[in-house]
Amino acid sequence: MSQLNSSHAPQLVSDQGEVRANGWTLLADDEAIGVDQAVLSFARAVNELDGLNGRYGVRIAPGDDVRLLTPFMSKIALIEVAFPGYRDGRGYSTARILRQDLGFDGEIRAVGDVLRDQLFWMMRCGFDSFLLKDADPAGAIKYARSLYINAYQSAADGLKPVWALRHPA
Amino acid sequence: MYQYDQFDHAMVAARNAEFKDQVERRLKGELSEDQFKPLRLMNGLYLQLHAYMLRIAVPYGVLSSRQMRTFAHIARTYDRDFGHFTTRQNIQFNWIKLADTPQILEDLAAVEMHAIQTSGNCIRNTTTDQFAGAARDEIDDPRPWAELIRQWSTFHPEFTFLPRKFKIAITGATRDRAAIRVHDIGLQLTDKGFDVYVGGGMGRTPHLGHLIKSGLPGEKLLSYLEAALRVYNRYGRRDNIYKARIKILVSALGPQEYARQVEEEWATLDQAQIDAPHAEIARIKSFFPQPAYADKAFDAAALDRAKAADAGFARWVRNNTLAHRRDDHVSVTISLKPTGLPPGDASSAQMDVMADAADRFGYGELRVSHEQNIILPHVAKADLYDLYRLLDQNGLSSANVGKITDMIACPGLDYCSLANARSIPLAQDISQRFADAELTDKIGDLQIKISGCINACGHHHVGHIGILGVDKQGEEFYQILLGGRADEQAALGVITGKGLSAEAVPAALERLIKLYLDLRTDETERFIDTVGRLGRDAFAGALHEPA
Ligand code: HEM
Numbered sequence A: 001m002s003q004l005n006s007s008h009a010p011q012l013v014s015d016q017g018e019v020r021a022n023g024w025t026l027l028a029d030d031e032a033i034g035v036d037q038a039v040l041s042f043a044r045a046v047n048e049l050d051g052l053n054g055r056y057g058v059r060i061a062p063g064d065d066v067r068l069l070t071p072f073m074s075k076i077a078l079i080e081v082a083f084p085g086y087r088d089g090r091g092y093s094t095a096r097i098l099r100q101d102l103g104f105d106g107e108i109r110a111v112g113d114v115l116r117d118q119l120f121w122m123m124r125c126g127f128d129s130f131l132l133k134d135a136d137p138a139g140a141i142k143y144a145r146s147l148y149i150n151a152y153q154s155a156a157d158g159l160k161p162v163w164a165l166r167h168p169a
Numbered sequence B: 001m002y003q004y005d006q007f008d009h010a011m012v013a014a015r016n017a018e019f020k021d022q023v024e025r026r027l028k029g030e031l032s033e034d035q036f037k038p039l040r041l042m043n044g045l046y047l048q049l050h051a052y053m054l055r056i057a058v059p060y061g062v063l064s065s066r067q068m069r070t071f072a073h074i075a076r077t078y079d080r081d082f083g084h085f086t087t088r089q090n091i092q093f094n095w096i097k098l099a100d101t102p103q104i105l106e107d108l109a110a111v112e113m114h115a116i117q118t119s120g121n122c123i124r125n126t127t128t129d130q131f132a133g134a135a136r137d138e139i140d141d142p143r144p145w146a147e148l149i150r151q152w153s154t155f156h157p158e159f160t161f162l163p164r165k166f167k168i169a170i171t172g173a174t175r176d177r178a179a180i181r182v183h184d185i186g187l188q189l190t191d192k193g194f195d196v197y198v199g200g201g202m203g204r205t206p207h208l209g210h211l212i213k214s215g216l217p218g219e220k221l222l223s224y225l226e227a228a229l230r231v232y233n234r235y236g237r238r239d240n241i242y243k244a245r246i247k248i249l250v251s252a253l254g255p256q257e258y259a260r261q262v263e264e265e266w267a268t269l270d271q272a273q274i275d276a277p278h279a280e281i282a283r284i285k286s287f288f289p290q291p292a293y294a295d296k297a298f299d300a301a302a303l304d305r306a307k308a309a310d311a312g313f314a315r316w317v318r319n320n321t322l323a324h325r326r327d328d329h330v331s332v333t334i335s336l337k338p339t340g341l342p343p344g345d346a347s348s349a350q351m352d353v354m355a356d357a358a359d360r361f362g363y364g365e366l367r368v369s370h371e372q373n374i375i376l377p378h379v380a381k382a383d384l385y386d387l388y389r390l391l392d393q394n395g396l397s398s399a400n401v402g403k404i405t406d407m408i409a410c411p412g413l414d415y416c417s418l419a420n421a422r423s424i425p426l427a428q429d430i431s432q433r434f435a436d437a438e439l440t441d442k443i444g445d446l447q448i449k450i451s452g453c454i455n456a457c458g459h460h461h462v463g464h465i466g467i468l469g470v471d472k473q474g475e476e477f478y479q480i481l482l483g484g485r486a487d488e489q490a491a492l493g494v495i496t497g498k499g500l501s502a503e504a505v506p507a508a509l510e511r512l513i514k515l516y517l518d519l520r521t522d523e524t525e526r527f528i529d530t531v532g533r534l535g536r537d538a539f540a541g542a543l544h545e546p547a
């Protein structure tokens, strides 16, 4: 099944297909941090995380340079990567840099124009949850996972590239 | 040539199953055209003016006789009995029914072919020298590297939604027959590794690529490309489709700054996880041996006698063969530019004949060139006359390779919804005008390239003579560009003179050519050299009717 229900209300689903409630709240930049599980804007995170205790979420827009968050990795539990349109592929690089360069081991969530036909690529780049516009989020994950067994190139999901299978060490 | 193993087969089968499901849903109305569009575009299926067009990848232009026969079968069974070989060394079928596409893809998979990444904003089919592995001026064979890139780029999860399409070309020879300086990335193989050019392209703002790295070891090629693509993916413009190609990023940053960012990104990558090991490169290389050359006694005197007896054959040998790495062989170009027919088209019967010719005289191998011709890379000189007669009996012996009638033309207004003007009928008019073999040979090497609009699919920027279709108050007009070239001395042509109507173009070219013949020092000075020596302005006047 394909991008059938792209107008459907988004639901949170993990890369294992568990549909969950979303406990996180995106704060406006002038809103006091009064809640647990607050998601800060990227600019606010870069400016304020240094002086904050605890662990936060950060929302990254396509043009933001994720490496500016390097000093704060231990204070971040969730990174929401925004996809204003599914054709804007910058978020894929963001996720791989987080996982493979910055060593981020918290949750990376795709939000915005997130459709089932993109899940396969997203999971390979290190996303592990999705605010998915789909009638059947669990089914969408299952579908994405069923598509390809192998990959030609290594990415952030630990899958061995085909060349490694051809030449076992 | 490369042969699929179980992994390659599984990859294509999985994509075909996915697409079959998507087509079925579209046919049942479960997907709207809007929802279906991005999915079909990942599989080379375009909606043109009149029908669906399916673009099939011919990886780096290399194909077997068996694969060529499959194209013939597709043309016969699912299209109007012909196919169109393209400037990107691929083939397109212009009259495809959506319901047939899953079966076509299955037929292709049976001969290790597919339509993956022939459209969309992803890394497209890598193109290369059509004489790879055969040419005498080759330093190293580019095909194994092109195959390595094919695999790495197939379903690359990070680079499936780039700002815009991405085209890589490689050459391994001293003469650049792959036009690497007008590609997003151009790779020149040297004896010290790769020279990497970046930011070339045509379209409405043509650029020549800049050298950003020399001596890149082959074992590091993939990780370096990954870094180059990542910088582009993150910083290439996405606000304006006409400014989204990497050429715009590179010229905005400056090539040096772009190169610096690539180096910086490269250093962050886990290169050992990205670069295929030596054993894999060796495995891929093992699929590209020299053919088991037949030791056919070659009788030079007999060839001379055949040429003396058959002037058509003599001319064909002169124009359509290229020196081979072995003295007793040549590479043969089968021209798909007969007088008055669309450049690059071949009928199913002709495809079958070319496949037979490859089996009988060419070790079963064919190539597609970006000039839209078909090549038999290895032909024993002893077989030349038999090959010629077979081709001649089937309308495939046009002896005009590299000549004025060996034009590139884009689909233009006959097929393309973006076109301002027709390309193919104009090419036909020109080829009729210069049909005289003696005149064509006298003019010598000359490349005409025609695009039906500013998108430049017909490479008009790099034609010795470029022709660009424009729309002037609802009428088709053509601008003439002079001085472009796509080879190792790449240059962009410049618009010369005023726009011309379609009827006026052939006569204007005739005057231009006559002037060139008057001005050249002797017959060794090619048109492009004379333009270089005297300047374009010396020719501007000839384009217009004397008042
Ligand atoms: C018939 C429908 C076609 C459409 C709508 C189309 C559309 C376009 C567009 C919009 C561009 C400009 C891209 C840019 O500058 O970013 C372009 C460039 C190009 N296309 Fe096409 N095209 C078509 C057919 C073809 C065919 C048949 C070929 C060759 C086989 C082709 C090869 C190219 C090449 C070589 C370029 C310019 C080089 C470059 O990428 O900068 N196109 N096309």
Ligand code: SF4
Binding pocket: B410, B411, B412, B413, B416, B417, B418, B419, B420, B421, B423, B451, B452, B453, B454, B455, B456, B457, B458
């Ligand atoms: S150059 Fe223009 S007219 Fe020709 S195929 Fe490309 S988009 Fe169409």
